[in-house]
């Protein structure tokens with residue numbers, strides 16, 4: 001399909017490698033708020049068309065799907081712009097900054113009868129799908145605990161400043177979305193209650209977060225997000241009959257390990273051809289081809305609920 005890219009930033013450089021290896025998705029057009037940046041991006045990614053405004057991109061009748069790759073603070077505005085022009089949208093994570101924005105985006109997609117999906121690429125990575133399959137098959141029994149962390153070294157100038165997007169939204173939204181979404185994916189429900197602490201950098205942005213979530217049947221999830229230090233970056237899913245380990249970097253894992261209670265460990269390995277964004281691109285195309293308005297693997301109501309949970313976590317420390 002012919003994809004139109006909205007906002008040629010850092011993530012597009014990485015996702016372009018997945019466009020190159022995936023069969024079907026094509027970087028057809030690219031748009032920037034500046035003509036010069038659009039032209040440079042078109043040359044860098046060899047797109048057939050480029051536009052100096054996002055409005056022109058969504059008016060191109062040949063663009064079949066729009067990838068919103070702007071900072072999260074602008075997802076609502078930019079996704080709705082494309083949806084209102086009848087374009088299906090894959091929107092970068094975190095889906096939005098507030099639950100109200102996330103709802104507005106879903107309402108806009110539904111009102112216009114157009115496909116919309118959060119680009120939560122982790123859900124489509126083969127090793128994560130295998131872990132999910134093990135859970136569904138009851139290989140670890142009922143899940144009782146999940147532990148996941150994601151952390152990167154921050155810049156040292158000024159001390160403790162996190163590596164976050166320009167329009168900074170904080171560590172919990174930017175990277176805590178992966179641990180929150182993984183828990184929702186494995187448990188298939190949202191927590192009843194959260195308790196959380198955050199550490200703030202000199203700019204007032206949360207550079208670290210630690211949260212515990214409690215679910216209706218007593219399940220507990222603990223997670224860390226840090227923009228100050230490199231953590232183990234792995235996930236453990238604990239059941240009453242075994243456990244699953246998703247090793248470093250869990251959100252784009254190249255393997256998963258199953259440790260059944262009293263049985264022999266099993267290892268699943270799947271090396272992704274590029275970084276792993278190719279699977280979400282293919283899911284979007286599959287859904288659109290099949291006439292779906294959302295992905296059953298990353299449904300809109302779950303994207304909304306995840307943003308709601310993250311904001312519950314953030315409100316716990318304010």
Ligand SMILES: NC(=O)c1ccc[n+]([C@@H]2O[C@H](COP(=O)([O-])OP(=O)(O)OC[C@H]3O[C@@H](n4cnc5c(N)ncnc54)[C@H](OP(=O)(O)O)[C@@H]3O)[C@@H](O)[C@H]2O)c1
Nearest residue numbers: 007008009010011032033037069070071072092093094166
């Ligand atoms: N899936 C992943 O692993 C992953 C990794 C990194 C980032 N992300 C997500 O991808 C999104 C973009 O992140 P990024 O690091 O690529 O961001 P970025 O480079 O800072 O910005 C992306 C582009 O957004 C456009 N933009 C539009 N309005 C803007 C505004 N008011 N201020 C700044 N830029 C604006 C800019 O393009 P023009 O001005 O040229 O139009 C810019 O190049 C975020 O939601 C982030 O969380 C995902």
